[in-house]
Amino acid sequence: MEVLIAEDEQSIANTLLKSFAATGNHAVIVGNGEEVLDAVKKIRFDVILLDWRMPKMTGLQVCKRLRELQDQTPIILLTALTEIANKVEALNAGADDYITKPFSFEEVLARINAVLRRFQSNTNSLPFGNFILNLITHSVEMETETVKLSEKEFELLKFFLLNKGTIISKEVLCEKIWDIHYPTTTNFVEVTVKNLRKKLEDFTSQKFIRTVYGEGYIFFAD
């Protein structure tokens, strides 16, 4: 397991580092929030432990910033504070859990494992723009409204979201969604794209599905 620890108190940092090493894991220590943001750009971590009090940015600010940057790495906040407002703030800022100091390494491990357990199983929603594709209800949700997709529309949008930013040929869509080999005699792919576009445009004027002439489609969000 790859752990990123943001902690400016040397003694705590070193104890954690050794403990992780002793349990067969690998930890990287950084001393402030900016270094966290740099580190996550370079390496993928399984979990991030953020000290609440740090130089420059607080753990909370780092947490918020990471979520703004669409980073979904599980975050556990380490805090010496006990004020209720902070706990609520932490959870609402996108942290997955927090641990109050003083803590035992045993507790840290228990917390991490609990958070990872939740995370490991697949997500039930795929966000894009201001929207969310709910994989259970097969509908697109925004703040106020919800639109139910037909089955083919759902599978198409899901496929686009899992492959956003890359050109997807009709041939591939045919194979993956309809399980039909190219060439097809009719244009059901185009028709389904049209219908999906229509449903999304009822929400917004944003053009998510762009056509690449002669090659296929490409999905853009953010």
Added chain:
Amino acid sequence: MEVLIAEDEQSIANTLLKSFAATGNHAVIVGNGEEVLDAVKKIRFDVILLDWRMPKMTGLQVCKRLRELQDQTPIILLTALTEIANKVEALNAGADDYITKPFSFEEVLARINAVLRRFQSNTNSLPFGNFILNLITHSVEMETETVKLSEKEFELLKFFLLNKGTIISKEVLCEKIWDIHYPTTTNFVEVTVKNLRKKLEDFTSQKFIRTVYGEGYIFFAD
């Protein structure tokens, strides 16, 4: 949201009860662990708040017992204790989170929402017997075969699985799945039950959906 609160201190219990009502939720209060075990047999709750100190059984014991009984309802422990050992114990006993007293109602709600978020995104399948209901594909899977359910069949089976072992009236199904108020002029609930039974029986001779004459249906698995 349906909340079960196990709390023997009347003042705390009443405050919670009122606060939940004020936020459009419904809470049930019980005073000891045995009543918790009784209550979950009858009704499905979205979350259980367990006081650590209670007559007869501690919250921890109740928590362990519920997990032994295969009850997966999210549990949040309410505790006045601050010893680290207890926190670890709580998480290892199968609790999903804990709140230290004193707490604000705001924190309780934030915690519940955080737990529910994890819980929901944690499961994309519901197992029953030797089968699995895949919540993403809306199909029932067994070792070799797979059957795709229609939308109503899917919602019905999902509802049964989330409420297994309890009697479910047609009235409730009508409200929750069709969003239609009783009484109905026609018998679409019975028809959908019939079709779902048929699809399940193509897999197995096991009778999952039992009729309770004059009351509704009850789903049995394991």
Added chain:
DNA sequence: TGTAAAAATGAAAAACATTTCATTATTGTT
């Protein structure tokens, strides 16, 4: 056992989703 209420069933009707098809619009190339 007979009866009335409740539930199950097969099949038609209605609503909805998918696919096909003819036509129009757009794109890249000359």
Added chain:
DNA sequence: AACAATAATGAAATGTTTTTCATTTTTACA
């Protein structure tokens, strides 16, 4: 600008699901 290839569209045809309805079966209870 003109052309051919590709894509988009509206609407019809087909297929599937949902709902309705008439009838049969099951149940609890006298």
